[in-house]
Amino acid sequence: MNTVRLSTLKPGESATIAALHTDEALYHRLAAMGFRIGKRIDLVRRAKFAGPLHVRIGTTDIMLRRSDAQHIDVTPAGASE
Amino acid sequence: MKRIALLGMPNTGKSTFFNRLTGASARVGNWPGITVDLMSAKVLLGGAMVEIIDLPGVYDIHGFSDDELVVRHFIENNPIDLVLIILNTTQIERQLSLALQVKQLGLPALLLLNMADEAKKYGVTVDIKKMSQAMNMPVVLLSAKYGSGYAHAYQAISNAIQASLPIATQQVSEKLQLDDQIESTMESVLKQAVQVPTQMSENLTTRLDRVLLHPWLGLPLFFGVMYLLFQAIFILGKPLQDGVAWGLGLFRGGVLDPLLHNLPAPLPGLLLDGIYNGVGTVAAFVPIIVLFFLFMALVEDSGYLSRAAFLMDALMAKMGLDGRSFVMMLMGFGCNVPALMGTRVMRSRSLRLLTMLVIPFSLCSARLQVFVFITSALFAPKNAPLVLFSLYLFSFAAAIATALLFKKRYANNEPFILELPPYRLPTWRQIVLRGWHEVRHFLGRASKFIIAGVVMVWILTHFPQDAAPGGSDTWAGMIGHFLAPVLDPLGINQQLAIALIFGFVAKEIVIGSLAVIYGLEGSALMSTMAHQLDWVQAYSFMLFTLIYTPCLSTLATLKTESRSNAYTALALVWPLALAWLLSFAFYQGARALGY
Structure with missing residues (x-):
């Protein structure tokens, strides 16, 4: 399976969360927002000027900075087959 | 008196529910073990007076953010008879973890599944009976905003509080250390009682976001919205401020002057020019604060404030601030006082302190009056606008320099991950209560x-x-x-x-x-x-x-x-x-x- 960083997904792409390489504080917040391994995540849009990412997990829309998204590995939909 | 704590994640309508339960009687107060103000109110519930406390919105009791520590210290230091857990039904899939954490602490709890109306639209259905069995606590489905299911919730809370016995804080404190198998319990509860559609349907929020967060249109639209907001607050506020000043002047001329002018020498001056003018200074802020928070409630509760954060983050992150800081800075150009109070939407203390350090550099309308007077006295008419413009540049430069200089000292260590809630229309009741609470807060704290x-x-x-x-x-x-x-x-x-x-x-x-x-x-x-x-x-x-x-x-x-x-x-x-x-x-x- 090919995993990539969440921060490299393009708008409209979907993926499955593969791993969270984060410290504890970030991990807690991500978990509370619904970031769990195996969950489907959609990248909705990226802000201009290297701004934050807008992602969707289930029924929740979330923004996170690219620097935080770098710690999240995902398997792009279609890459695992 | 029995004590109820209201707990929930951000954007779950927790404060709306609190306001509905307590009306305008709530006040801010201090509590043992914590350093921030919490809103609380005493209400008659099931035949006895009960104290209700609105805890800050948190994602996690075990987390490390400032608010999560506040909640933890509160439940460790204050005996609680009942915890009302309020969750957004649409997002029950992830929010249920908070309820399980409370259950694990052994605190008597009641689960309120809010935003039932919204969940219905999204196709999320909950089997209340099964949920209640699986969680081993009463569960009520309601919409705090529109009031449906509210009577039922009220009854359930009355019953629960009559039956409950407080738990020693010592026990809670010990259990807070533990953390186990919440994840697997959650899976099993959800499987039994909840149905969620696998794919989200296209809805109004998605369509609005496509325009409001548009790569190129988003920022101009944001500045347009801010401009309108700013104009609205200060165009409406000016006549109100003038009206207050006029009324106070009239009272002074008609009543106080004749009444006090016979007093010995320094007294009339002290009472009128000192104390009465001080009261006037305080009063002049009231209309602006009310208006500011009426509009802020609209921006915040509608969900647009987090979009502003999304749009401005690229720029503000470099200064150690975020997009919400920028909104408050802009509002500071009208008046610094409500802009400072508005920073309360930022839940990280260091981020808030840094923003509050920067806001006073915003060239407010009062300073503008001074500059207009002096430039028209000392500069040629063709230079005057240029002089004023340069002062605005200095205002921005001072703010940016200060942020850059102090961003290390007030380094924000909370991860910047924000929910972008669906767009919602706040009710008038929500908006007005907010304005009223803020003015009372200002008068109570700052006037002396x-x-x-x-x-x-x-x-x-x-x-x-x-x-x-x-x-x-x-x-x-x-x-x-x-x-x-x-x-x-x-x-x-x-x-x-x-x-x-x-x-x-x-x-x-x-x-x-x-x-x-x-x-x-x-x-x-x-x-x-x-x-x-x-x-x-x-x-x-x-x-x-x-x-x-x-x-x-x-x-x-x-x-x-x-x-x-x-x-x-x-x-x-x-x-x-x-x-x-x-x-x-x-x-x-x-x-x-x-x-």
């Missing part, structure tokens, strides 16, 4: 400080009794004289120094104080100042006025919002130092260049 400050400045500028008010023989004049070695290198003479002391109360009275100091008014004052000062001195004075210590009301707000004397001292001293440095550099530089 402001009135004391106004009285102090009055005494400084009117004593000793035989000196002419505002003259060089008064105590203020002596301070001005004493400060001469510091202010002379800035080109600020003694009269202007006294005006700066007045200006500490409120920038609105600087021009009025100059009139008192020079004994002249209007165009006569303008021409005298134009004779006495050259443009370099005038610009130096304006720079100093722009940057030095914000008014007393701003300082009072900084103190009540930060609850720290050391921070308030920094917020007082740093702008003073920066103002002095900038004015010094400008004045000496201009003189060196031969102007």
